[in-house]
Amino acid sequence: MIRWAWKTVLRKSSKSILKTLPFSLPKACNNHLPFHTELSIINPPVSPRFCHGSCHLFDEMPQRTQGSYPNGFFDVLNLVEYCKLKPRLQNVVNVHSLALKAGVLAHLPASTSLVMAYSRAGDYPSSVAVFGEVSCKDVVVWNAMITSAVENGLFRDALSVFAQMLQEGIKFDSLTLVIAISAVSRITKRLRYLQVVHSLGVKKGLVSDCDLHNALISSYAKRGDLGSSERMFLETEMKDEISWNSMISGCLRNDQPDKSLWYFKKMVSCGIEVDNVGLTCAISAASCLLDLSNGRVVHGYAIKLGYNETTHVSVLNSLVSLYSKCGDVDAADTVFRGICVKDLVSWNTMINGFSSNGMILEAFNLLRHIQLEGSIQPDTVTILSLLSLCAESMLLIEGKIFHGFLIRRFNGLGILVINSLMNMYSKCNQIEKAEILFMSAQDRDLVSWNTMISGYAQNGNSWFAQLLFKKLMYQCLKCTLSTVLAVLPSCNSPKFLQFGESVQSWQMKLGFSNNILSANSLICMYTNCGDLRASYALLQSVSTVADTACWNAMITGCTQNGYFSESLETFKLLRRESNAKHDFVTLVNVISACGNLNLVFHGQLVHGFAHKTLVDEDVRVMNALITMYGRFGDVDCAMLVFDLCSNRNLCSWNCIISALSQNKKAKTALQLFQNLDFEPDEITNSTILSACTQLGSIRHGKQIHGHILRSNFHKNCFIVAALIDMYSKCGRLDISIHIFNSSPKKNTSSWNSMISAYGFHSKGQKAMALFNEMIKSGEKPTKTTFINLLSACAHSGFVDDGLRYYNCMSDEYGVEPAMEHHVCVVDMLGRSGLLNEAYEFIERMVVKPDHGVWGAMLSSCNYHGDVEMGKKVGEILFGLEPKNVGYYVSLANTYVAIGSWSDAVRLRNYVQDVRLKKPAGHSLVDVGLH
Template sequence: MIRCAGKSVLHKTSKNILKIIPSSIPKACNNHIINSHVSQRFYNSTRHLFDEMPQRAQRLYTNFFDVLNLVECCKMRPNLQSVVNVHALALKAGVLAHLPASTSLVMAYSRGGDYASSVAVFGEICCKDVVVWNAMITSAVNNGLVRDAVCVFVQMLQDGIKFDSLTLVIVVSAVSRTTIRLACLELIHSLGVKNSLLSDCDLRNALINSYAKRGDLGSSERMFRETEMKNKISWNSLISGCLSNDRLDKSLWYFKKMVSCGTEVDNVSLSCAISASTSLLDLSNGKVVHGFAIKLGYNETAHVSVLNSLVSLYSKCGDVDAAETVFKRIYVKDLVSWNTMINGFSSNGMILEAFDLLRQMQLTGSILPDAVTILSLLSLCADSMLLIEGKTLHGFVIRSFSRFNRSCVLVMNSLMNMYSKCNQMEKAETLFTSTQDIDLISWNTMISGYAQNGNSRFAQLLFKKLMHRCLKCTLSTVLAVLSSCNSPEFLRFGESVHSWQLKLGFSNNILSINSLICMYTSCGDLKASYALLQSVSTVADTACWNAMITGCTQNGYYSESLETFKLMRRESDTKHDFVTLVNVISACGNLDLVFHGRLVHGFAHKTLVDKDVRVMNALITMYGRFGDVDSAMLVFDLCSNPNLCSWNCIISALSQNKKAKTVLQLFQNLDFKPDEITNSTILSACTQLGSIRHGKQVHGHVLRSNFHENCFIVAALIDMYSNCGRLDISICLFNSSSEKNIASWNSMISAYGFKILQPYV
């Protein structure tokens, strides 16, 4: 009676598990689906536990031992053809009657990739014990068939087979890597409680790890607290679980607790602690962990995962020199080491260093760039508009297409983004139309690319085409297409996107609202912008107010920008930032409001925002427009870390106020490589002075820097030479210019006009 009652309970539990399992679970990409630091120990142990049960011993004949050894060898080093041959030999010798031999054959077929034969051998075993069932569950998991693994476990329950803690460890670890609902894990947990199996430390560790991976950090912590004998794996499971659930502070807290409890720290613990410090951008804490790792002996010759984490920490915290030092000391670098350092250079804008490292990586020959390497460098090319380097990477991708086949869409999307940011939309469009498996990111990239390059109609047509295909759109799609509505003629389309956005449920998203505010302001409908801002006034953050102020400033509504700033200070508790003040200062400069501009400067100084280099640049420009050169120079001198934009602002301010000699003196002390704006401003100063000698020197620099095709620099050169009496050179420059804009034509007309009027002057 007791046995029957137990069996009915198991039947009931198994039915509940089957109800919870979804009808389809995607197969894992890796054959060894259970490969985490926690569960690996459990699975490695299955190789031995299948053969360690004394009750499975049977009477053997001596001539069986050779065949048994072959079966064992096939299990350890699986080769499908060898397994088939040994299977046939085992059938001849009658070895399959020996239960451990049949179990080994099940495992051998599984590891050889022939799961169907593994199932067939399992079905032929008459008296199955728990070890055979565990082997079959493991086989299903190793072949990425997690649903089959759970179904085998359910069948085991229905057949009344008494499972052990290892069975639950395998099932729990498998479930944690799938999309099966949390209730399934809780049911397996309850089975462990009912059968008094939770005394097994491995099972507890598996549950700690699985709950954390399923996002139930509370249950994971509760299981950890209830574990009396906590070992290294228990701590690591919880530390990594907190990290994966973005509880970075908790992850570091448990790491410190682990150290204070005297538990042995390993490379997993250290890597998690360093990763948490990296995500928090806490360099000081990361350095403490680094010092602790050195003390424990995690040096250059071992534990590459720890050293890779350190490279990431230092590079993301801006200390690239320290990152490079750690990288150079890694004795055996893996692909992650190279990718982490290349990404570190890329994220810190170190273009030459990133490409030099890629070259070194290729010269080693042992490790070749993968999709992560290419994506990192393409992102750098896109942000820095490095078209030639981007084309080189494109050529490398084409030559090595077979290696990027699995990540083809990701790489193609990144190439589209690079070409669109380098104003090469035709090439981006070619990639878009020629890529077979385009996804929503591809569509979003192209829509955004057209909008950024001023092709608003193309962006909107592509959006309509996307909607016609009934593809599910995201917030990124909305933000991309709204940026194309940048003039009154696109107001109606913007309104239709707004209504469509409301239907999709993005109405409460702050990013979406900010984008709509910018769209309505750009289209000239300020009433709609203010109405949107009022609708979210209770939850409006700095970004919302900035969207309104920035939109007004950029579209010439300077008075409205100042009024919005006053409203923000009067009716909102939201704090301003550098974006707010940069736009308000710009509005004061454009309206020539000297008194208000000085008030805003004082307000920036009082709130300590004036130390920001972007605010200082805006103040220099504002004082230049006021004609107050002394104040502009004072702000520039107070700037502790001026960038190229700071130099351009002060040179432009001086040039606008006819201080050409001072401009040339400043240019001689320039700490940066001049760009197009610098060169055109200096040429303007040379024009004011009528100094052809200095103008020719700047012209030579323009040619060396490959800026001679820039329309605005050509116009500045035409002005300079004509003003210095060399109309012939101006005419040559105009005729040789491949692309003429209105500035070039105006400069040439002005040059001819100046020549005609010269006799009368």
């Protein structure tokens, strides 16, 4: 109906509109006023209705004059004005009674003030009733009635009164239009309603009024029509500070902070007095641009104006936010400490600044200071900021504390808080708790659904994520791009490819296909599902607008899914065909691909490229380089990169310790561990346990075990697996068994380590029994499980059982035999003296046997003294690895065993002639408590 009325206003003249507008003023209730004859100012106040907005311009409007006034008129009028300024409903009622008794309500000033007094006291129906009793209404009382509706949040009623005003032919003024704009701005985002009011002002010649211009500038900007807002600003002849502030804030609201700063500079150059609103907007614009230099200039100007000493805390809060977002936390803290009277926004801004810059302890300490001060208490905004920090840093205990605080402090948790708690629990791998919150929420919104879907996907519950997405679609809730981004990560294997394709079709139907974030997520999805052809096709389709994140999605997806060659090819395409630039994410994944492919030369080239482009200064790139050189076996380069890294973190130490441990430099790894600058985590402990295993140092292993117990890491499944492996290889199978049995939660790694421990101690029967127990527990065996099981059968001589497990591993357990399994079978047959069967097994292999398979065969020939078979196998190995001296030594020992010294001497002379060197052997005895 309102829309129809506004269209009518545009099409017809004022007189013709009067017969067509359908709006009418709400009717007042009969006998609505309890008339009293006494004035009681001391009566308790009645809680007024919450006002959504007010139009105080009405108070500044010149009042009209009338010819004569009864006795006591001004006394009563003063009382009404007092009630308007300090509204208490009972006082207004008493003054109303007094005005009736004095007979002054016939005079418009008294009636107008009474309308406003009732409105501000929260009794809007009484305002309507008083307004209805006014016989000769002028523009001032109409404006008062429209203002009353706006102040009480009844914006449609305000427009109804305005429409009735037009219908009755009342001549409105510029203030009427300002109030109408205020109402229009709050009930609809449609631009044409604002244009209707604007056209009425143009038609009546009222647009020269500065207040109306300012209202239009602000309202057009709020509607997203910044062009119209700027045109109104240019047409304003007498621009005041409100005009400039409206333009500055309008540009900022429309995501044009650079233009906002330009208007601020223009305002200063024109000599207009700058207030706290203009300063706050200018600082916020610099903050959006991360423009610290301009932000400091505005800060200096604010100091010059004295805003560092005034009560305008909003300016100082904006400065705290500016410095925090630009990474200058010290400056933000200095400004914060200089605020004389801090409000809650000040504390929240500083806490958020610490949180966003990773300063966890400082953020928590600031929360503690708030509580100690007592005058200000943290609100939901404070807790939400810290909950976000707990989620990103996976601080489960602190998150639970905040959850308890919210339950104690507030009667009920709003949906915003519940969503934040769900996000925190999801990222802390507590999806069950997030699910409880989701199910208990009564007023779930789309954010709740998206958070829960994303939580399932992040925690590996792909099926639940997709099921919840289908349920969301069934309920016909309006989905957004965030829903797509939440569900696509659940498509992380080939079995979910069809579902991912259906999600892509759905998002194309909704018009998200051109969004770069959606394209990045789809590229990751197709790569994770193994469909590289679709990934490259999608990347090619957006290549003209593809940014660095888009290319990184492809490169990262390839690296994480084992497509290392494809990752390097994509990197070449990025450098050759794209305008996008690489960043640390790009190089971390490319360096990882070089390391996994053992491409030493390419890895060195990428290292040089990173150094040339200054990306190697990033600690994440340095850590990737340490890992890469460790995989190359180049421990010296790994140590060099580690020493050059000036901002090492715990990951850097973990990488170098792992590199040393992998390259049999366990002693150096232990020395580095003793000089560790950080508190070791699960990765550090499991890596150093591997070094102790290599050294056979149970003494050091026990010390680390004690540290693990004190740090409460002993429940971690990977730590348990490392402890089992360390104790078993140090000869203490009994301790390994105890650790395994006492572990509350066993994963595949724990089972694999225990099976390996039994096999290492030639207890094949127990290894097979444990494997059966593992299957009954529901744990799925892996490639490593069967390597350990077959090795246990080989060491215990259970050939038939080993062959049975090898033959059924693919059909029954879905594990395809790899080269390591073939080596185990050859070793198992060879140890039992079945050399011909072992040789036949090698010849029947579908894949070409590598040096590991033939090496196991040569060892068996040496053990059983089969010279002829050994010669045949040796010739094959010499062709595969001609520089591996171990094969020559093994064959020479076979000759010695049967007394063929001439052949042994001939082989050893050949080794000396080609200058092959056998690594020196060594024995290590650990002296200490066992």
